[in-house]
Amino acid sequence: MQRILVLTTGGTIASHKTDNGLAPGMADDVLISYFEERPGVELAIENVVNKDSTNMQPEDWTTLAQRITDYQNEYDAFIITHGTDTMGYTAAGLSYLLHDLKKPVVLTGSQIPLGMAETDAVRNLHDALTFASQATVPGVFVVFNGLVILGTRAIKTKTKSYDAFESVNFPYIASVSDGELGPLYEPEPEDEFVGHSLELNTNVFVLKAFPGMDPDILDYLGARVDGLIIESFGNGGLPFENRNLIPGIEKMTKAGIPVIITTQILQEGQDIYLYEVGQQVAKAGGITVGDMNTEAVVAKLMWVLAQTNQLDEIKIMMQQPIAHDLDFI
Numbered sequence: 001m002q003r004i005l006v007l008t009t010g011g012t013i014a015s016h017k018t019d020n021g022l023a024p025g026m027a028d029d030v031l032i033s034y035f036e037e038r039p040g041v042e043l044a045i046e047n048v049v050n051k052d053s054t055n056m057q058p059e060d061w062t063t064l065a066q067r068i069t070d071y072q073n074e075y076d077a078f079i080i081t082h083g084t085d086t087m088g089y090t091a092a093g094l095s096y097l098l099h100d101l102k103k104p105v106v107l108t109g110s111q112i113p114l115g116m117a118e119t120d121a122v123r124n125l126h127d128a129l130t131f132a133s134q135a136t137v138p139g140v141f142v143v144f145n146g147l148v149i150l151g152t153r154a155i156k157t158k159t160k161s162y163d164a165f166e167s168v169n170f171p172y173i174a175s176v177s178d179g180e181l182g183p184l185y186e187p188e189p190e191d192e193f194v195g196h197s198l199e200l201n202t203n204v205f206v207l208k209a210f211p212g213m214d215p216d217i218l219d220y221l222g223a224r225v226d227g228l229i230i231e232s233f234g235n236g237g238l239p240f241e242n243r244n245l246i247p248g249i250e251k252m253t254k255a256g257i258p259v260i261i262t263t264q265i266l267q268e269g270q271d272i273y274l275y276e277v278g279q280q281v282a283k284a285g286g287i288t289v290g291d292m293n294t295e296a297v298v299a300k301l302m303w304v305l306a307q308t309n310q311l312d313e314i315k316i317m318m319q320q321p322i323a324h325d326l327d328f329i
């Protein structure tokens with residue numbers, strides 16, 4: 001008998017109409033009744049938090065990770081029901097916190113609540129169960145609208161449609177429908193990351209560059225954060241003329257604060273050395289993270305900063321592929 005634990009956290013999937021708009025509140029014994037019986041599979045359910053995922057905090061990721069760690073020998077797989085708005089962040093967070101777990105962890109949710117007409121929730125629950133029970137691959141995954149996406153690569157790209165999630169810069173792991181799992185894409189094995197930590201340092205900030213941004217913001221942030229992520233333009237470039245961001249990056253780096261460079265462009269990652277505007281960022285100390293997405297960079301930086309405050313170690317860890325979050329620098 002395969003044992004699967006469903007952990008519930010709220011989200012639209014468990015929401016109903018209230019005077020103040022949709023809000024989660026469905027009891028676990030009702031939610032579990034929507035899963036199909038599957039021969040040889042025994043389901044258990046447990047509530048962790050009950051939130052619109054907008055209210056999820058990194059501390060909730062660690063609570064989930066701790067719960068799964070505690071139960072890892074009792075269950076063969078875990079399904080987490082979750083709101084979609086921050087599911088990509090939770091999936092990324094769990095990918096690092098549980099990078100060495102030997103079981104599958106499958107996040108799913110829906111765009112329309114269970115129990116409402118036209119809901120996509122029932123299908124997503126069935127598909128999550130199919131993947132969790134049939135694909136015995138370890139790792140953190142998002143199952144949504146018939147697609148299985150790696151936890152470090154799942155991004156919500158639509159607010160309303162059923163096909164809300166995409167796998168960005170990485171192949172889909174599988175397709176799934178009507179209880180059948182399509183062929184599995186198994187990523188090349190990567191060097192094992194040695195170390196385990198269930199801690200996060202949340203004192204980070206994400207700054208989206210835009211034409212006209214006042215460079216003084218870097219002084220402000222430099223005095224407050226333990227790590228900064230800048231969403232650069234295109235291939236890693238930031239302005240060095242007029243409102244010049246380069247001195248601020250250099251100053252933060254000299255002070256030992258990592259400045260991680262990602263890109264605002266969703267597809268194809270960055271190549272920071274391609275243009276002068278990127279090379280200046282790299283020379284100033286900006287740490288490129290290649291084709292990682294912002295959700296994964298945020299979660300990874302919180303996790304790395306909880307383990308070290310040494311800039312050289314932070315750089316090595318940020319640039320080491322973990323949970324297939326990164327293909328190239």
Ligand SMILES: NC(=O)C[C@H](N)C(=O)O
Pocket residue numbers: 010011012013051052053054082083084085086109110111112
């Ligand atoms: N579709 C959803 O789940 C959206 C909801 N606001 C949530 O993230 O909890």
